[in-house]
Amino acid sequence: MSLVGFVKFNNSNIKETVRESLNLIGYSFPGYVQNIVIKPNLCYYWDCTTGQTTDPRFVAKLIELIRDETSSNTDISIVESDASAMLCKYAFRILGYEKLARKYNVKLVNLSGDSYRYTRVTVGKVKFQFMVPETIMNADLKINVPKIKYTMSGIELTCALKNIYGCNPNPKKFKYHRMLTETIVALNKIMKFDLCIVDGNVVSGVKPRKLGLVMASQDNVAIDVAAAEIAGLNPKKIKYIQLAEKENIGIASYIPKGIPINYFKARYPRKDFKRKLMDKAYTFLLLTGLNKKLGL
């Protein structure tokens, strides 16, 4: 089983909080790394206070920690890609990553504009061919810095595995929505991230809330299981977690370290009966196309 570390967020010393989470899982940065990739979750142009996107201040402290533990010359790239409704260059600017890149001398890479190599991958019986960006291929260390949030029905949770969906440089991501489970797993299979540190300070459940969590693991499947439990979801019912385990991306169980998970479970803004009903009504409108006809 993989280790997952849970730490309470310390606003006055974020770097130490991250360091503590890594200590809990016994992780130390490799002595010599040249290229490091950090993948935050930049979703649309939503401010980090909504719990939808990774806080640039969190990434800034992670960069400081990496440079403390490796070398001040380590090349660090923050990566994201264009999406159907988001242009990476504006997301970097609006969400504060341009400012961060200038201050810390790190690169911002729009994977949709990066050089790439086609790679084939099979998940179950589904065969995919993806463009794998060179920045990711050439990285010595890949760090996933996701959020914990509810997402569309059928997928339910966004955390570590789903965040790698954003490493697909194809901006027309909606074309994968019909087989999202397999796509998420396929992308994680060809772009395996070495370390995951969850920015769970503000999370997005039925509404944003300050959860004050930093969670770390070297196993993206195990950390998703923990995230699902915190969000009040059954990880066994989240198909991509189960499929990822089958495909040997990680193990769907974990050994918790640090603060007991119940502390965070009790604070997560979960769906109540009314919200579940509203979701069903909205899904009905979406499926029937009535939402557009009614201007909703």
Next chain:
Amino acid sequence: MKLINLGIIGLGYIGQIHLRHARKLVNARVTAVADISEKALRKAKRSGVKKVFTNYEDTLKDPEIDAVIIALPTHLHLKCVRDAAEAKKHIFLEKPIARNVEEAKEIILVTRKNDVKLMMGYPLRFNQQFIALKRKINDGTLGDIEIAVANYISTGPFFHRADVHTPIPVPEWWFKKELIGGGVLIDLGSHIINLLRWYFGEITDIKSHLGYRFNTDFEDKAVCLATFENRTTAIVNVGWFSQKYQLKIELLGTVDHAMAQHQPTNPMFTAIQMLITGTSQFYQGHKAELQHFVDCLVYNKMPLSTGEDGLKDLKAIEQAYKNQIIQL
């Protein structure tokens, strides 16, 4: 009774709203629409619009069209208004009138020269809540208004509500100051400044404090302090920074206080309203302003919000940009 044939130029966010309401107007019908999006045109055709064009000039060439609703990005206003006026079409123009005062003056000039009506789209003037406030001011039931506080805070163009809507692509012109003319002050501030000018007369002085949370070269927050010719002082707070919508005007008078606000309704309630009436309480002002425009054409009246209003609003905004209290 004369039937006005309308053309709608631009079927983006606000153009779609206008199309929805224009189809329900008395003494008018939507004859043509123009947009570069084939998808938007197909949708308009399905809703019963006879003529659809990918080029707005074709709408202007159509002799059947009496007037056009221009719902284009601000940087395209001047050219489109010039073309429409020269084609002798009356014009309903979305706010802000233009990117700057020079363009606004030219817009007014070209409409005067061609003797066509120009109405600015300011739906708050047609919203029952804000009309009621105007009545109270006129009735004297509030006494002299010493202080007005106006808040117009919303998600803005690139920060749609995270909990409800599927994100929609933001047109790139929204990110370019040279195309939009300014940030939230010109976008939302123009509504408030126009409304307060309607309430209190012309602005004699205005100062601003601007904020840039989203790291763009145009403001996403503005706090303005304005003085009006009737001596009312107004605090105008506008912002694109919040997931929670608020549009509220509070008037503090020597006799009484009053408040009006425009609130989004519950989505289910809105859906029912849309099914029954074709509009919703939230957009009631949008429908009323279009009906007023049509009435002005039918009865040859002067619109309530003219191009000159748009110019005065823009002049006040430019003054606010110049008079920054704290330069960031």
